Each structure stands twice: as structure tokens, then as C-alpha cells.
Amino acid sequence: MPEWGYCRLWYHGSQVRLERLPVGSTITQNRNLARAFAHKPTFVSLTEAKEVRHDGVEPGYIYCVSEEVRPRDVKGHTVLGIAEPKAWLTQRSLRIKLIGRIEPDPVEKLTEEQVFQMRKEQSRPSDHRTLAN
Numbered sequence: 001m002p003e004w005g006y007c008r009l010w011y012h013g014s015q016v017r018l019e020r021l022p023v024g025s026t027i028t029q030n031r032n033l034a035r036a037f038a039h040k041p042t043f044v045s046l047t048e049a050k051e052v053r054h055d056g057v058e059p060g061y062i063y064c065v066s067e068e069v070r071p072r073d074v075k076g077h078t079v080l081g082i083a084e085p086k087a088w089l090t091q092r093s094l095r096i097k098l099i100g101r102i103e104p105d106p107v108e109k110l111t112e113e114q115v116f117q118m119r120k121e122q123s124r125p126s127d128h129r130t131l132a133n
Contacts, residue, residue: 004029010065012096013038015058021094026077027065028087032108037087038062039104043118046086055110059103063096 010027011034012018021027028034032052036044039056046052074088110118 006069006071010069011099012063012065013060014063015040015060017061017098018063018096021063021065021090021096023090023093025090025094026087027069027074027090027094030086031062033086034062035060035102035105036108038102043110043115045110045114045118051108053108053110053114055115057104059101062099062102064099065094066097067095069094 008029009031010029011031012021012025012027013034013036015038026037028037030050030052033044033046036052036054036056038060039054040058040060041054041056044052044054073091073094075091077087077089
């Protein structure tokens with residue numbers, strides 16, 4: 001089965017109760033990733049085993065999109081530094097359905113050392129190259 005497709009379920013995690021998703025909202029087909037976003041993390045990690053880890057501590061809400069999502073409705077969002085999008089930005093307002101209120105799961109929590117390493121990697125200068133004409 002493919003990892004994603006427009007006809008599969010889409011999820012959104014948020015700190016607030018919503019009736020509709022506004023344009024520019026992040027949606028994903030990875031329910032655990034949406035759960036992580038609901039907890040207001042500063043860092044999110046997707047392991048090789050596709051496990052989601054984060055440093056969010058706030059309770060939140062998880063939703064599913066309750067209408068058809070078409071290619072023109074979303075734009076790939078390269079979160080997590082992964083070339084293939086795991087999350088998309090909405091290009092129009094979408095109807096959603098509340099799944100429920102959720103608390104952070106301690107199993108998903110990044111350790112202080114992992115957050116430290118992620119901050120360290122984030123502060124390294126990028127290798128920017130300029131192409132000459």
C-alpha cells in the first residue's frame with residue numbers, strides 16, 4: 001500500500017478548537033505526526049522506523065479532514081528536513097471533524113540530550129553555494 005495518496009485520510013493537530021482549517025494550515029496523512037503537532041513542539045523527529053518523537057508538552061486536539069482533498073488543495077511542506085513531504089500546507093479552507101482532545105504521550109517525548117543535539121545541528125551554518133551564470 002502506498003505511504004500516501006490524495007484519497008487517504010488527512011489529519012491536523014492543533015492547540016485550539018476549530019470548525020474549519022484556514023488556508024495555510026498543515027495537514028498530514030501520518031496521524032502520529034499530527035498528534036505531535038497538536039502538542040506545540042519546537043522540535044519533531046521522524047525515526048528510520050517511522051516513529052514520531054517531539055518535545056511538545058501541551059494538550060491539544062486532533063482532527064481529520066472531512067472532505068475530499070485534491071492536488072490543487074495542498075502544497076508539499078518540507079518539515080523535518082525530509083525531501084519527500086510528510087506534511088502539506090492547505091491552499092484553501094477545509095472542513096474538519098474533531099477526533100478528540102489528546103495529552104502528550106511520554107513515549108513520544110524527545111530526551112533533553114536529543115533536543116540539545118537537534119539545536120546544535122540547527123545552529124550549524126549551511127553549505128550555501130551560488131551558481132554563476
